[in-house]
Amino acid sequence: MLSTFSLADNIIGFIVDGPYDEHAVEKIQSEVNEKLEVYEKVSLYIEDTVNADISLKAILKSLPFKIKTGNRFERVAVVTDRKWLQVISNLEKLFFNAELRLFSSQQRLEAIQWISH
Numbered sequence: 001m002l003s004t005f006s007l008a009d010n011i012i013g014f015i016v017d018g019p020y021d022e023h024a025v026e027k028i029q030s031e032v033n034e035k036l037e038v039y040e041k042v043s044l045y046i047e048d049t050v051n052a053d054i055s056l057k058a059i060l061k062s063l064p065f066k067i068k069t070g071n072r073f074e075r076v077a078v079v080t081d082r083k084w085l086q087v088i089s090n091l092e093k094l095f096f097n098a099e100l101r102l103f104s105s106q107q108r109l110e111a112i113q114w115i116s117h
Helices: 022-038 054-061 065-070 083-095 103-114
Strands: 002-008 011-016 042-048 075-077 097-105
Touching: 002 022, 002 103, 011 103, 022 042, 022 054, 022 065, 042 103, 054 065, 065 075, 065 083, 065 103, 075 083, 075 103, 083 097, 097 103
Parallel strands: 011 042, 042 075, 075 097
Antiparallel strands: 002 011
16 A cells, blocks of 8 residues: 655655555656646655565666755655665665655654655
8 A cells, every 4th residue: 555645745754554656656756747737846755664565676767856956856755764775765866866864763753754845
């Protein structure tokens, strides 16, 4: 399951609590594109839970979108305890002009505060 929420008009959040597959990637991209039609820059909060089933194939599928839109992000907060996702997120910094920060699940509230300012 993929839950979407809004912290502010130009901040979109996602919580992955189930399969993170090609369908989830398409949903995220669609939601982000909707925000980008209205705002020049947006911020993104994404969090996975212990129930998240994250596919490397889905992560790779999202790369072209990230390359295309990476300069339109202001801040990106990634909340995960998975070391391999932290490594991939650090590599993804190359595609974003945004400030990208990693947070553990225990730092969730700090991540929400950071992305909101």
